[in-house]
Amino acid sequence: MRHSWILIGVALIIVLAALVPACGPPAPGMGMAKESFPEASPKTVEGGVRFVLFAPKAKRVNIAGDFNNWSTGADPLFDREGKGVWSITIPLRAGRYEYKFLIDGARWAPDPGNPKKVKDGFGAYNSVVEVGP
Secondary structure (H helix, E strand, C coil): CHHHHHHHHHHHHHHHHHHHHHHCCCCCCCCCCHHHCCCCCCEEECCEEEEEEECCCCCCEEEEEHHHCCCCCCCECECCCCCCEEEEEECCCCEEEEEEEEECCCEEECCCCCCCEEECCCCCEEEEEEECC
């Protein structure tokens, strides 16, 4: 009898594993694979640090962090080609900064293109960028 339950459990795991890819990609900013992004984020470029978020369904994206006193409106990203690739270049001095994206003024998301994260004190994570001298 015990072996039957083990076999049922294993079969259930196999079925669930097969269904996960059929569910489609996760929501923007919620663990999408780095390969899904057209460029790395954050990235040091001429003029500062470039932040990029692939969010094709978003109507508005802002970035808030230590560098702008967590302002939800100070730094909007732009989707210049209308393909859901939101970006902004921010001139940052050398230092360590925590940040998040604010999608459509309602949903906070850490940078899915950046594996460096720390707990935010509210049960979620902030992304971290370190800018060299």
